[in-house]
Amino acid sequence: MAAAAERGLPVRLIHVWDLAAIYSWDAVNVAGVSSEWTENAERHLENLAVEWRQKHPEVTIEAELRRGHAVDGIIKAATESDAQLLVIGTHHHTRLTSFLLGSVTRGVLHHATCPLAVVPTPYES
Template structure:
């Protein structure tokens, strides 16, 4: 199942379109979720008797519009909707982690950004960071701005354990979409490497970086032989390299540890940086 959060914004519409397309490709149902958060209105000196019904009515309108977008986009998919009470970040994360009692977490969670209120924020809403840092499912953050189809997916590759689930997700997406997969590893010498008294064989360093990418990619190529993979190593900061690559991509995939209640804080500087600066959709994938 794919879960998508909506709030009536243009970014949410873009997220629904993305989620509907992926639901068709993955052959899974789509659940559209709207969170009703009463907490901003629960102030003692202000009457709130009329707010609950008004908020629920608005929520049902938002869901009806989003469901119509999804069904118009992909008539074959199974679409359900839910209005749930609570802070949007918590509601969406719980829906992601318990999408299906039989199979566990959702296949994917989709959130729009650059919208207003609810699931979106001014640049990268706190909801996006919170869910990406804590949800057990891959979290896709979709930009509201139109983006031409490039037929390419970029995945960040490094030597961390978080790289493996990110690679697996990227290969699956490339296979489903028929896209080229660009496996990108960006590296920088440590500060002490520039000390004149320490000698470095730069050719050897570069060869080691290429071997790292090759070893990571090789195992996945056996499972997805139909995917055209381009391996690339750059001497650059990973955020800069992945941000530049995103200009010619449909999706950038990064791994994340996302630990515990501080998941949004511990999302990782690279994951957070890419989420803020990428020009296309970004998928944050953590190990289950």
């Protein structure tokens, strides 16, 4: 955030989600699962954006929800906005897995056209 504030640049929070492959499109639409999950994703993203806006009022923080494969969504969003830096958060459940990159991080690392920062959440034992 400090780098964005120093340069007067906005920060875009991108949340990309999709339904698990076990759901068929017909079942999803009939049961309303898609709209429920969309609402949950929107609520989660907006809560996150509000939190960051309160912490860093000097930075313009934009939030965008996308549906689809996470790697594709992140790379497309970065390309469309001519991103100067991608920051990917990671979460690990054990100290051992904290040394590994997840599939989304690996995918973004292989396809990103700008610098990438991988920021893990603190490990809690």
